[in-house]
Amino acid sequence: MKRRDIALAGALLIVIAFVGVTIWHFIAPQTTEQGTSPSPQTTKEISINGAGATFPFPLYDKWISEYCKARPNVKINYQPIGSGGGIRAHIDKTVHFAASDAPLSEEQLRRAPGTLHIPMTIGAVVVVYNLPGAPEGLNFSGEVLAKIFLGEITRWSDPAIVALNPGVQLPDKEIVVVHRSDSSGTTYVFTDYLSTVSQKWEEKVGRGVSVSWLAPRAIGAKGNDGVVVTVQQTPYSIGYVEFTYAMKTRLPYGKLMNAAGEYIEPNIESIKKAVEYVAVELPRGDESWSTVSIARSLARNVQARGAYPIVSFSYIMVYKELSTLPGMDEATARALVDFLWWCVHEGQNYAAELYYVPLPPRVVKLNEDTLEMITFNGQRVLGS
Amino acid sequence: MAGQTKTAHFFDKLPHDKRRPRALITGDKAFKAFTASVASIVVLIIGLMTYYLYLGSRPSIDRFGAGFIVGTEWDPVKGAFGALPLILGTLTTSALALLIALPLSLGVALALSEYMPKKFSNVFSFLVELLAAVPSVVYGLWGLYVLIPFLREVVYPPIRSSLGFLPLFSGPIYGGGVLTASLLLAIMITPIMSAIMRDLFALTPSTLKEAAIALGATKWEAVKLMISYARSGIVAATILGLGRALGEAMAVTMVIGNKFQLLPSSLFDAWYTMAAILANEFIEATDELHISALINVGLLLLVINLIVLICARLIVWRYLKVAGGIMRE
Numbered sequence: 001m002k003r004r005d006i007a008l009a010g011a012l013l014i015v016i017a018f019v020g021v022t023i024w025h026f027i028a029p030q031t032t033e034q035g036t037s038p039s040p041q042t043t044k045e046i047s048i049n050g051a052g053a054t055f056p057f058p059l060y061d062k063w064i065s066e067y068c069k070a071r072p073n074v075k076i077n078y079q080p081i082g083s084g085g086g087i088r089a090h091i092d093k094t095v096h097f098a099a100s101d102a103p104l105s106e107e108q109l110r111r112a113p114g115t116l117h118i119p120m121t122i123g124a125v126v127v128v129y130n131l132p133g134a135p136e137g138l139n140f141s142g143e144v145l146a147k148i149f150l151g152e153i154t155r156w157s158d159p160a161i162v163a164l165n166p167g168v169q170l171p172d173k174e175i176v177v178v179h180r181s182d183s184s185g186t187t188y189v190f191t192d193y194l195s196t197v198s199q200k201w202e203e204k205v206g207r208g209v210s211v212s213w214l215a216p217r218a219i220g221a222k223g224n225d226g227v228v229v230t231v232q233q234t235p236y237s238i239g240y241v242e243f244t245y246a247m248k249t250r251l252p253y254g255k256l257m258n259a260a261g262e263y264i265e266p267n268i269e270s271i272k273k274a275v276e277y278v279a280v281e282l283p284r285g286d287e288s289w290s291t292v293s294i295a296r297s298l299a300r301n302v303q304a305r306g307a308y309p310i311v312s313f314s315y316i317m318v319y320k321e322l323s324t325l326p327g328m329d330e331a332t333a334r335a336l337v338d339f340l341w342w343c344v345h346e347g348q349n350y351a352a353e354l355y356y357v358p359l360p361p362r363v364v365k366l367n368e369d370t371l372e373m374i375t376f377n378g379q380r381v382l383g384s
Numbered sequence: 385m386a387g388q389t390k391t392a393h394f395f396d397k398l399p400h401d402k403r404r405p406r407a408l409i410t411g412d413k414a415f416k417a418f419t420a421s422v423a424s425i426v427v428l429i430i431g432l433m434t435y436y437l438y439l440g441s442r443p444s445i446d447r448f449g450a451g452f453i454v455g456t457e458w459d460p461v462k463g464a465f466g467a468l469p470l471i472l473g474t475l476t477t478s479a480l481a482l483l484i485a486l487p488l489s490l491g492v493a494l495a496l497s498e499y500m501p502k503k504f505s506n507v508f509s510f511l512v513e514l515l516a517a518v519p520s521v522v523y524g525l526w527g528l529y530v531l532i533p534f535l536r537e538v539v540y541p542p543i544r545s546s547l548g549f550l551p552l553f554s555g556p557i558y559g560g561g562v563l564t565a566s567l568l569l570a571i572m573i574t575p576i577m578s579a580i581m582r583d584l585f586a587l588t589p590s591t592l593k594e595a596a597i598a599l600g601a602t603k604w605e606a607v608k609l610m611i612s613y614a615r616s617g618i619v620a621a622t623i624l625g626l627g628r629a630l631g632e633a634m635a636v637t638m639v640i641g642n643k644f645q646l647l648p649s650s651l652f653d654a655w656y657t658m659a660a661i662l663a664n665e666f667i668e669a670t671d672e673l674h675i676s677a678l679i680n681v682g683l684l685l686l687v688i689n690l691i692v693l694i695c696a697r698l699i700v701w702r703y704l705k706v707a708g709g710i711m712r713e
Contacts, residue, residue, distance in 0.1 A: 054667075082667035108670070176558065181642030181660075183460070183668035206461035209668045212644070219558055219654050220642025222664060226528070233533055233559055 052086020052099030101185025103289035142197030151215035178239030181220030285370025441680035481569035493581035516575035524635035555650035573625035633659035
C-alpha cells in the first residue's frame with residue numbers, strides 16, 4: 001500500500017512538473033520582453049527578427065553572420081518563409097523587418113501604413129535551355145518567349161526562333177516548357193516582363209506569383225533548383241531561373257533582346273546597368289512602390305543600351321515609426337537601423353561573390369535617405 | 385454516500401475485487417480518467433482542425449460553393465479556382481501506388497517471416513524498418529535525381545514501344561509524371577506496410593500452420609491459410625499506407641510534373657495532387673481568395689481521407705463478419 005502511495009505521488013509530481021514546465025514555457029517570453037524595456041545603455045542581448053523572401057536568403061544569411069561577428073550582443077534571426085509570408089508578417093507586425101521580392105500593393109499598403117521600402121539587392125531572371133547540339137547564348141526576344149510559354153510556338157525549328165538566330169542549326173523537335181510550380185517572386189518578375197512585351201500574354205495569363213500556364217507540353221518544377229534539374233534532365237526543354245542559379249550551373253542561357261534592339265547577355269554589368277537607367281524614376285522610400293517595375297520601365301526605354309531587360313529589386317520593409325511594433329525598444333530600433341545601414345553599404349561588397357548584383361550608388365543614396373526617416377517615439381534613430 | 389454506493393456497484397460485477405485495497409480502486413479510476421482525456425484530445429484536435437479549415441475556406445466556399453469540387457480551372461491571377469483535377473490526381477496516384485505496393489509488401493513480409501533464414505531476416509527486417517523512417521523529402525530528392533533519369537532512359541521507352549497502342553502508355557515521356565509519382569509513392573509506403581504485415585504473420589498461431597502441414601498441405605498452402613487468417617490486419621496495414629499516399633506532398637510534387645489539367649494524356653504525362661498544390665502555392669500566396677482556395681483544398685483532402693478510410697473500414701468489418709468469424713473459432 002505504501003509503495004502504491006509513493007507511486008501515485010510520483011506520478012502526480014511528474015504531471016505537476018510537466019504542467020509547470022508548459023506554463024513556464026508560455027509565460028517566459030513575456031517576462032523577457034518586459035525585462036528588455038527602456039534601458040538602452042546596457043550592452044545586454046538584442047535580438048532582431050525578420051522573415052520573408054527566399055531568393056535573397058543566402059545573401060542575408062551572409063550579411064547576418066558577418067554583421068553579428070563584430071557585434072556579439074546582437075542576434076539577428078531571418079526566416080526564409082517566402083515573400084507572401086513576409087508581407088503577412090509585416091502587416092501583422094510580428095517581425096521587426098520583412099523581406100519581399102515584390103513591393104506592397106496599394107491594398108497591402110493601406111493595411112500597413114507607414115511602410116518604408118528599401119531595395120536591398122537586385123535579381124534577374126535568366127532563360128535557360130537544354131538543346132543538344134545547339135550553341136550557348138541563343139538569342140530570344142520577349143515576344144518569342146511569350147509565344148513559347150503560351151504554347152503558340154511549339155518547335156525549336158519555328159521560323160520565329162530561326163529568324164533571331166541566323167546561321168544556327170536548330171533541331172526540329174517539340175519544345176518542353178519548364179516553369180516554377182511553387183508560387184515565387186521569380187515567376188512574378190518573369191510574367192510581369194512577358195505581360196509588358198506581349199498583349200496576348202497580359203490578356204490570357206497576366207502577372208502573378210503563380211499563374212495558369214497554357215503551354216500544352218509543360219512541366220512544373222519546385223524551386224529554382226527544381227527547374228535547373230528538370231531542364232538539365234529533359235532534352236529540348238526551356239525554363240527560367242534566377243540569375244544566381246543560372247550562374248552556379250553549367251546550363252546554357254539565352255541572350256535577350258532589349259528595347260534598344262540589342263541582344264544582351266545576363267551578367268552583373270548588364271543587370272547593374274538596367275537598374276541605373278531606372279534609378280532616376282524611383283519613388284522615395286516612404287512613397288508607394290506598388291507600380292515600380294524595372295522590367296516595365298526598361299521596356300519603354302529605347303535608350304537603355306546594354307541593359308538586360310528582366311531585372312527586379314528584392315526589398316526589405318520596415319515601419320517608419322518603429323515604436324508601433326509590439327515589444328520594440330529603443331536599443332533594438334537602433335540596432336535594426338544600424339544593421340540595415342551596414343547592409344546597404346559594407347554588405348554590398350559580399351554580393352558579387354554570391355552572384356547577387358550590388359546596388360548602384362544612386363540607389364544606395366536613396367536608401368540612405370529612407371533610413372534617415374526612421375523614428376522611434378518620434379525621434380530620429382540615425383544620428384541622434 | 386452516493387460515491388461509495390456507486391463504487392460498490394461497479395465492483396460488484398468483478399467477484400474478486402471486493403477485497404482489493406482502496407488505493408488500487410482510486411488508481412483504476414485515475415487511469416480511466418487519464419485514458420479518457422487523452423482519447424478525447426484526439427477527437428478535439430480533429431474537431432478543431434476541421435473547424436479552422438472550414439473557417440479559413442469560408443471566402444472560397446461563399447464564392448464557389450460546390451462548384452469548387454467540380455471546377456476545372458485554377459487561375460490565381462483571375463481568381464478562378466476549382467479542385468476536380470487535383471482530386472482526380474490524388475485518387476489516381478494513390479490507387480496506382482497501392483496497386484503496386486500491396487503485392488510487393490505482401491511478398492516482402494512473407495519472405496521475412498516465412499522463407500528467409502533467421503540470420504538474414506533479422507538484418508532485412510531492420511533495413512525495412514529503416515526505410516520506413518526515411519523522411520519523404522529524401523525520397524523526393526532521390527526520385528528527382530535518380531528515379532526520373534532511370535525511368536526516362538531505361539524503363540519507359542520499352543514500355544511505350546511495346547504497349548504504346550494503349551492510350552495509357554502513349555505520348556511524350558518527360559521522366560516525371562503520373563506513373564513516376566505512383567511508383568515513388570509505392571516505394572514509400574511499401575516499407576511501413578510490409579513491416580506491419582511481417583508482425584502480423586509472426587503473430588499467427590504456429591498451431592495453424594503446423595496443423596495445415598500435418599494434414600498434408602504444402603508450404604504454399606499453409607502460407608495461403610496464414611494470409612487469410614491475417615486478412616483484416618493486412619487491410620488495416622493497407623489503409624495506413626493509403627493514408628500516407630493520399631497526404632504525401634513533398635515527394636509527389638518533386639516528381640509529378642505539377643501540371644494542372646483535368647486528365648493527363650497518358651500515364652507518362654504530368655498531373656497534380658491536392659497535397660502537392662498546397663506545398664507549392666501556400667508559401668507565397670498573398671491574395672485572400674487564393675489562400676482561402678488553398679485552405680479549401682486542405683479541407684477537401686481531409687474529407688476525402690475520411691471517406692476513403694470509412695470505406696476501407698466498412699470493407700474490413702464485412703470481411704470480419706464473413707470470413708474472419710469462421711477463421712477465428
